[in-house]
Amino acid sequence: MWERWNDYTRYLINRYGRKVYRIGLDGGFSCPHRINKYSGGCIYCDSQGASSVYQRVKESGYTRQSHFEKNIDESLPAEDETDFEQRLVEIDEGVKRGKAYLDRRFPDTGRSIYFQSYTNTYDSVEHLRLLYDRALATGDYTELIISTRPDCLSDPVIELLSSYREKVSSVWVELGLQSGNEDSLKFLNRGHTVASYVDAVHRLRDKDIEVSTHMILGIPGEGDREILNSADLIREVHPEAVKIHNLNVVASTKLYEMYKKGEVDVPNMGEHIYNTILFLRHIPEDIVIQRLMSETPRHRLAAPRDFPDKGYFLTSLDRVMKTQNAMQGDRV
Ligand code: SF4
Numbered sequence: 001m002w003e004r005w006n007d008y009t010r011y012l013i014n015r016y017g018r019k020v021y022r023i024g025l026d027g028g029f030s031c032p033h034r035i036n037k038y039s040g041g042c043i044y045c046d047s048q049g050a051s052s053v054y055q056r057v058k059e060s061g062y063t064r065q066s067h068f069e070k071n072i073d074e075s076l077p078a079e080d081e082t083d084f085e086q087r088l089v090e091i092d093e094g095v096k097r098g099k100a101y102l103d104r105r106f107p108d109t110g111r112s113i114y115f116q117s118y119t120n121t122y123d124s125v126e127h128l129r130l131l132y133d134r135a136l137a138t139g140d141y142t143e144l145i146i147s148t149r150p151d152c153l154s155d156p157v158i159e160l161l162s163s164y165r166e167k168v169s170s171v172w173v174e175l176g177l178q179s180g181n182e183d184s185l186k187f188l189n190r191g192h193t194v195a196s197y198v199d200a201v202h203r204l205r206d207k208d209i210e211v212s213t214h215m216i217l218g219i220p221g222e223g224d225r226e227i228l229n230s231a232d233l234i235r236e237v238h239p240e241a242v243k244i245h246n247l248n249v250v251a252s253t254k255l256y257e258m259y260k261k262g263e264v265d266v267p268n269m270g271e272h273i274y275n276t277i278l279f280l281r282h283i284p285e286d287i288v289i290q291r292l293m294s295e296t297p298r299h300r301l302a303a304p305r306d307f308p309d310k311g312y313f314l315t316s317l318d319r320v321m322k323t324q325n326a327m328q329g330d331r332v
Contacts, residue, residue, distance in 0.1 A: 002314065002318055003318075004280075004317075004318055004321040004322070004326065004327055004328065005280055005289045005292075005321075005327075005328040006285060006286060006287060006288050006289050006328055007289065008241070008288055008289060008290045008291075011288045012110075016110055016142055016169065018108075018109055018110055019106065019109040019110065020109060020110035020111065020112055020142045020143070021102045021106050021109055021110070021111060021112070022052075022111075022112045022113075022114035022116075022143075022145060023052075023094070023095055023098030023099060023102065023111055023112070023113055023114060023135075024052030024054075024055060024098060024114045024116040024117075025055070025091060025094045025095065025098070025113065025114060025115050025116060025117075025135060026055055026090070026094060026116065026117040026118075027087065027090075027091060027115050027117070027120055027131045027135075028086075028087040028090060029115075029117065029118045029119055029120050029122050029123060030118055030119065030122060031045075031118045031119040031122060031149070032119060032122055032149070032151075032152060033119075033149065033190075033191045034118070039189070039191045040189060040254075041189065041191075041254075042176075042188050042189055042190055042191070043187075043188055043189050043253060043254040043255045043258070044188065044216075044247070044248070044249070044250065044253055044254075044255045045253060046250040046251070046252050046253050046300065047252060052098065052101075052116065054097045054098055054100075054101035055094055055097060055098070055117075084127065084130075087131065088130065088131065088134050091131060091134045091135050091138075092134070092138065095113075095135060095138045095139075099111070099138075099139070110142045111139065111140075111141055111142065112141055112142045112143035112144070112145055112168075113132075113135045113136060113141050113143070113144050113145065113168075114145040114147070115131075115132070115135070115145070115146050115147060116147055117147075119147075119148050119149050119152050120146045120147050120148050121146060121148040121149075121152050121153055121157050121161075122148070122152050125156050125157060125160055128157065128160060129160055132144065132146075132160075132164065136164070136167055136168070141167075141168050142168060142169050142170075143168055143169060143170050143171070143172055144161075144164045144167070144168045144170075144171050144172070145171075145172040145173075145174060145212075146161060146171075146172070146173050146174070147173075147174040147176075148173060148174070148175065148176075149175070149176055149191075149192065150175050150176070150177065150192050150196045150197040150199070150200040150201075151191070151192040151196045151200075153173070153200050153203065153204070155203070158203055158204060158207050158209065159207070161173065161204075161207070161209055162207035162208065162209060165208060165209075170210055171208075171209050171210070172209065172210045172211070172212055172240075172241075173200075173204055173209055173210075173211055173212070174211075174212045174213075174214060174243070175197060175200060175201070175211060175212070175213050175214065175239075176190070176214045177194075177197045177213050177214060177215060178190060178214060178215055178216040178219070179215065179216065179219055179222065179226070179230055180194055180226075180229050180230035180231075180232065180233030180234070181194075181222065181226045181229055181230065182194055183221065184219045184221065184222055184226065187219065187220065187221060188216075188219065189254070194233065197213075197237075198233075198237055201213075201237050201239060210240040210241070211239040211240055211241070212239060212240065212241035212242065212243060212288075212290055213234065213237075213239040213241070213242050213243070214242075214243045214245065215230060215234075215242055215243065215244050215245065215279070216245045216246075216247050217244060217245070217246060217247070217267070217272060217275040217276060217279060218246050218247040218266060218267035218271060218272060218275055219247060220247075220264045220265065224278060227275055227278050227279050228278070228282055230279065231278075231279050231282035231283050232282070234283045234287065235282065235283055235284055235332060238284065238287070239287065240287065240288060241287060241288035241289070241290045242283070242287055242288075242289060242290065243290045243291035244276060244279065244289065244291060244292050244293070245291065245293065245294040246266070246267055246272040246275075246293050246294050246304075246307065247266045247267060247294075248266065248294040248296045248301060248303070248304070249264075249266055249301070249302040249303040249304075250296055250300050250301060250302060251300055251301075251302050256302050259302060259303055266303045266304050267304070268304055268306070268307070269304075269306075269307055269308055269313060269316065272293065272307075272313075273313075273316060273317050273320050276292060276317060277317070277320065277321060277324065277326050280321075280326070280328040280329075281326055281327070281328065281329070281330055281331040281332075282331050282332060283328065283329060283332065284329050284332055285327070285328050285329030285330075285332075286329075287328075289328065292313070292314060292317065293307070293310060293313050295310060
């Protein structure tokens, strides 16, 4: 376990008495920002969304069309009960695959349910309840974790999420923010403001829901000053956790088109280590670090192609931090 930052594994063991692994699920959601023809989606977002390795069963030639999109795109037949029942069945299958994978690799550890792909609050409250209930009915889980956008969290949805605190030890929402700088949010075409992130965190906190914030380091146009601005925002808002990503260019995205034209560059390992240390030193030491680099599958990753694997990166980061006598939070 790592000592220079607030390591996620250590945090889970301290809190729950054992390691806990997530079963990452695809609930058949889409994203309001992707399917709205006027907003167009984030420039780095590809058509397959994030998913765990054991859920990548449809990637070959797979163009995603969520069941819920049928409710929004008038050219498609509306989602009916059969479609929705199929989503519930896919939850069962996803849990089964996740359990089989994790039980083989990490026996005798805890499990959490993680709705991971796309915007997992983008549906009616009743559908959300049925989908979350279905996943939680498959076993005993430590946490319920829902990944979403800051502007897709109505009060009734937050109420619903809060109600699961009776069923699991804690409920988390993972919010994509990526940067604390409005110009960067515009560049990434996030389609929301810093203020909407701050508002979402406050409303979640009012209902005792814990928050993890996704950040990208190495956004074109961002230097030390912008990274420190982002760290300042994280210090002020103080989510319980952050996930740090190095900018990745994924084939078939708008960012990829820009990359091919030479309009943008991405940080290499040395640059990401520099950015990460700068950010870590300026955020509070009690914020849990759930992730320190992106892990896009190699066959979809256009750049950086020479970025090392996670083990090598973390060892290198730790070594540089030792050399600099740097610790998370030592410059707050
Ligand atoms: S919010 Fe997430 S799913 Fe939606 S367009 Fe952006 S990256 Fe893609």
